[in-house]
Structures are given as structure tokens and as C-alpha cells.
Amino acid sequence: MQNIIGFHYTLKDKDGAVLDSSEGQPPMLVMTGAQQIIPGLEKELMKMKKGEKQTVVIAPENAYGPVQEDMKLTVKREQFPEGAQLHVGQQFKINQEPQAPVFTVTAIKDDNIHIDGNHPMAGKELHFDVDVTEKRMPTPDELAHGHAHGPGGHHH
């Protein structure tokens, strides 16, 4: 059974540093089962009622997965397009496939460029303060489209 769930959230790491938040925006609006949010969070939201507030702690394996060491690579500067301006923190895709990982330049040592294709939140335990603002059945339109409609959801 699919549900439409609206919620405000503040995402923190295990040390309490805020990584992301819906503050100042409409609540996030998702359809369950549509893989719009990480599975661990969806599972907890499905147990909550409208108006309920909770802190949900999600282990890396139910969020963005563990850090994969084989996604940390060192490549030579000449493997980049000639004249490419490289800097630490720069992000790029190695190809145009939609599922291609995004690599981040983590260090530059002379001609050795260290890159990391892990998701920035890989290996992190995520702490979500969530506040459920809406919980209802999807409308026939939403079911047909496979996503939530309305503020914070999908706009046409």
C-alpha cells in the first residue's frame, strides 16, 4: 500500500553538525515505494503518524552505504582534458550515464590527482529530526504518475 508522506527534516551527522534541512521550504513530499528517499528513512516514516516528531538514526547500510575504498583513485593529470583547471572539491562524472558516480577531487599532489567516487554521505550514520506534516492515500493521478503532487512534491 502506497502512502503520500509530507515531512520537515533536519539532517545531522553523529556529531550534530547540520548537513541538510527543509527549513524555509515546503515540507518534503514523497510517495512511499517510489525510491525517492533513502530506504531506512522511508521505513521509519511509514511507522509515524501525522503530527509526530521523532529523531530517526539510520546506519550507513540503510542510507548511502559504506565507504568503498576501491572508489578512491589516484589518476594522472594528463588523463584530464588538456588545460582543465582542477581544484580540490571539484566534482565531475566520468561519463554521461545517468547512474555514473560523481567523483570529487580530494587532493592534488603534483601530477597525481586523488579522486573519490563515494557519495559524500557514504559511511555516515545519519540523524534525521523529522516532523510528519501530512500522511494520506495517493490520489489516482499521483498513483498513475508514481510521484506526489503539491507543494514540496512534484510540479507540472
Ligand SMILES: [Zn+2]
Ligand atoms: Zn505527476
